[in-house]
Amino acid sequence: MREILDDIDRWRANGKKVAVARVVKIEGSGPRDPGAAMAVNEDGEVAGSVSGGCVEGAVVSEALAILAEQSPGRMVSFGYSDDEAFAVGLTCGGTIRLFIEPLAW
Amino acid sequence: MLLYERFRDLVRTETPVALATVIDGPNVGAKLMVVREGTTETVEGSLGNPDLDRVAARDVAGELEAGRTGVRHYGPEGQATPEDLVDTPTVSVFIETFAPPPQMWIFGAVDFTAALGRVAKVLGYRVTVCDAREIFATKRRFPMADEVIVSWPAPMFERRGHTLGPRDAVCILTHDPKFDVPAIQGALATTVGYIGVMGSRKTHNKRLERLAEVGVSGARDLERIMSPIGLDLGGRTPEETAVAICAEIIARRTGHGATSLKNTSGSIHS
Structure with missing residues (x-):
């Protein structure tokens, strides 16, 4: 989270809406530990990362949807091993669970 | 805001x-x-x-x-x-x-060190093993340690003593006066929350004499030194000793008396 604060500040100063995705759980092997964070602004600009690059694209789409819906946030999972998980698998074969929320707190 | x-x-x-x-x-x-x-x-x-x-x-x-x-x-x-x-x-x-994880520095590359390092990892410590003897202080002997450092205590504390604070622990398991006296002096100069030193009561009494010789005799300093190390659980193996040490660290931090809850009353988590 620390590494994305500068970008978030800049976006907020420009009046942009911002969503933050954080890894909350990894099952099996995963590229980043819980706490890895990525921020997305309403224009689709990105700071930070939550995986080795496997799921970032899908996270941007979800983050933009959450901002558009004015959702309080939700859990999103990616991986091969979970039926509910999105199909954009992780190359490592694990499952990554993210919480994506608007920065409105 | x-x-x-x-x-x-x-x-x-x-x-x-x-x-x-x-x-x-x-x-x-x-x-x-x-x-x-x-x-x-x-x-x-x-x-x-x-x-x-x-x-x-x-x-x-x-x-x-x-x-x-x-x-x-x-x-x-x-x-x-x-x-x-x-x-x-x-x-x-x-x-x-x-927050950075709490640190545990273990001085002395002995069997008890491996067991203590394992229990400390379970509790979330970043474990550093330090010994001056190159053949004993190896990563292969202490794979659970986050780092294994070949050094005498004094330079170790000079370099990194300032990173120790109230959440951290220094455990001195060397039994060797050349090593444990400077390690105790180094630890006392920091704000580290726990200082434990291994040895029998006899060793402990002799150590007190040696500490007095180097000027460590104040009540406040002696109060900080937990020696003989650990709670009185009656354990014998390195693993049981490690649990007794870690339990003492927790009890010192919380200020609880470390008796069975069955024999106490009042709030468990206060």
Whole structure:
């Protein structure tokens, strides 16, 4: 989270809406530990990362949807091993669970 | 000021803080934060229910203490035991800690060191093993250690003593006067929360004489030195000794008397 604060500040100063995705759980092997964070602004600009690059694209789409819906946030999972998980698998074969929320707190 | 702005400033100044977020259940997105500034701990924000806040704040403070990040599940009013959670909608809370893990420095590359290192890892410590003897102080003998350093105590404390604080522990297992006296002196010069030194009562008494010779004799210093090391659990193996040491570290931190709960009354978690 620390590494994305500068970008978030800049976006907020420009009046942009911002969503933050954080890894909350990894099952099996995963590229980043819980706490890895990525921020997305309403224009689709990105700071930070939550995986080795496997799921970032899908996270941007979800983050933009959450901002558009004015959702309080939700859990999103990616991986091969979970039926509910999105199909954009992780190359490592694990499952990554993210919480994506608007920065409105 | 928004909670986020307060959080951001704390993270920037490297103030230890743990942030709890409801990720599933009622009040998704609600936040509670435990902040440690010096010796004071404050709770800010709310997860949406006062009972849940009270229970979660305790756990969040514990995670902050241990430097851990993870998910916990509660009932909507903070119920935390499995029996209470049956047939109850649960609240999932992601607790993220922004603090370096506590450190444990273990002096002496002996059998007890390996066992203590393993138990310390379970408790979330960053473990450093230090010994001046190159053939014993190897990563192969202590694979659980985050680092193994070949050094005498004095230079180790000169270089890195300032990184030790109240959450950290120094355990001196050498039994060797050449090593344990300077290690004790080095540890006393820091604000480290726990200093334990291994040895029998006889060794301990002799060590006190040697410490007095180098000028360590003040009541305040002697009070900080836990020796013989560990709680009196009656254990014998290195692993049992490691548990006795770690239990003593926890008891010193919490100020609890380390007796069986069966024999005490009052709040368990205060």
